[in-house]
Amino acid sequence: MVKIKYEYLFLITIFIISTCGLIYELIAGTLASYLLGDSITQFSLIIGIYLFSMGIGSYLSKFFQSDNLIKRFIEIEILIGLIGGLSAPLLFLIFNRVDFFEFYLYFIVFVIGCLVGLEIPLLMNILKDKFQFSTLVSNVFTFDYIGALIASILFPVFFIPYLGLIETSIVFGIVNISTGLLMCFLLEKEIRGSYFLKFKGFFSLLILIVTLWFASKILSFSEKNLYGENIVFSKTTKHQRIVLTHERKNFNLYLNNNLQFSTFDEYRYHEMLVHPTMSLANKIDHVLILGGGDGLAAREILKYQEVKTITLVDLDEEMTRLFQKNQLFVKMNNASLQHQKVKIINKDAFAWLNERNHKKYDVVIIDFPDPSNFSLGKLYTNSFYASLQKVLSKEAVVVVQSTSPFFAPKSFWCIHKTIQSEFVTAVPYHVYLPSFGEWGFTLTANYDYDNKIKRKIPNLKFYNYNLDNFTYFSKDMLINEVEINKLNNQKLVAYFNAEWSNY
Missing domain, CATH: 1.20.1250 (Growth Hormone; Chain: A;)
Known part of the structure; x- marks a missing residue:
């Protein structure tokens, strides 16, 4: 016994x-x-x-x-x-x-x-x-x-x-x-x-x-002590910690303690993310959003009546469900994730792109979180952009959220150089966001598109349909010597962590 x-x-x-x-x-x-x-x-x-x-x-x-x-x-x-x-x-x-x-x-x-x-x-x-x-x-x-x-x-x-x-x-x-x-x-x-x-x-x-x-x-x-703001919503998912705070008239969304957007100025970010690409593309029938689980990019895309389908691929099912069901979040994105044109797929974008039998997309909006670790850094590699080619129509136009060219210039230009290695055209541009400072994007395509505006949406709050106003970079935002971000080295993650550790 x-x-x-x-x-x-x-x-x-x-x-x-x-x-x-x-x-x-x-x-x-x-x-x-x-x-x-x-x-x-x-x-x-x-x-x-x-x-x-x-x-x-x-x-x-x-x-x-x-x-x-x-x-x-x-x-x-x-x-x-x-x-x-x-x-x-x-x-x-x-x-x-x-x-x-x-x-x-x-x-x-x-x-x-x-x-x-x-x-x-x-x-x-x-x-x-x-x-x-x-x-x-x-x-x-x-x-x-x-x-x-x-x-x-x-x-x-x-x-x-x-x-x-x-x-x-x-x-x-x-x-x-x-x-x-x-x-x-x-x-x-x-x-x-x-x-x-x-x-x-x-x-x-x-x-x-x-x-x-x-x-x-x-x-x-x-x-509350960490954010210094009133917390109105918080949830831990399999992939991240989601916290929404309220300060004066504004709501701020944090993912893993990093500010994702503020309702004070998110319209600037999402107008600059979406409308340059949508206005320059020859066709916008089928649009793909990679990331963007908050539905704010989808909100801007739905302003174009020509759009027939929007496919949104985001890893976190809890994130997309919140912005689809919770009335506080639904109000922010104008119920975009409930729209009949929007199809939500909760998968890792890298794995999803390598599946077979994808249809072709005319516009791709890439709105991933910043490359702070290898799992995110892989979404900015030349391998990822090579896989992306499989889902693009012949005259597709793509835009990539590319972090800050002021706070993290090596990271920004590393993303740009990596995109250049896989696409014919790559145009960097940036905008000032009061909540974040200077923020950058890269518009890219597989052909030498003209800079002629194909369509406009009236009454945008910020974007004036003149992309040239946003393509000038001052000396303190320029870096020449950076490496391409590859799966086997992920140089971008090292650049990003080294640069942002100072702030």
Whole structure:
């Protein structure tokens, strides 16, 4: 009976240890990406620190005395649950309130990693006299890796969309502590001072339960301090954190802590994104929008009666659903995503372009987020633009959102040069946006189109149908030596992160 109890209890514990440990690591990486940007650097650093600290913890395990290993193991389990459970709410609360936020982030990751690194060696020492060594090692590592796999699958698919970062952190902390308490009760005859150990476990559990109760208020408070504006809507999807704030008469949309648009001046951006291309194209029967899940580009395109179909490809189904169903968002895009001419496809644009049997499009509006990581950077590569050629009609005209030529000139001209490598014509232009500063675009086609206006929409707020007014670049926005952005190097991501890190 004792052997059966030990076997099942400790194998389940190994599974929980591995799952919870990886969840804390993923939470730290995701939170750092949300708050600090540059997800590649953040995940790389956090993974490296976590693995290094696990090694430190494993080394320190040899200093633990063998006569009270079970008690020490349970104490560590409770401590990991408390620290890991409180990690996300604590980091959200101190962001923008402390200098060197990165130090606190990496220190918490280091502490959790050390404690997790302590657990498995201690566990193996506890069980070494009860099982054959080969069986012990194989069982421990099998359940360890299974737990890691399940955590990595469920984290983006279930926990982040349905619980959120703070709640996920606390829930797994509760799981950690509950596991420790379960071991206290099942093995209390082998533990000296089990009553005090139970008290520590229940007290830690109470702290997390109370924190879970106030989780939504903690997030609202921290985001209000972060944005300095009234938050009227927030939601975490599988792909991003969506926050809408209200300030005076304006609404501001943030994706992963980055301002996406402000209703104060978004009309300038979307008029310059859409109308130069639509006015110069020979035909506009079939229009493709890549990105643009907010429906604001579609709103501008629908002003042209000639348009027969609009296909919108955006990765985030939650994003397009919000701007299709939520009345606050629907008002912003004039219900464009409900229009019968609009077809929404929720897929990765890179993968979608490589599917077969696409129809040809006369106009393509590319409105992706800035290339802050490799998953976005691939959408600005020469491979992506080569794939785009397959869906273009003979005289198609394309426009690409190309970030700021003032704040990130290398990034802007890298996008331009990459487009030039795949298209006959590439015309860069820019516009001033009060919310963002100078912002750039690239208009491109596979033929030498004339600059003659084919059609106009009356009563636009900003664009005057004279593109030449927006094609002049001052010296401080010009960069000559940049490389083409390719899939195997993603130079654009390096340019972008280096330039925007200064702001």
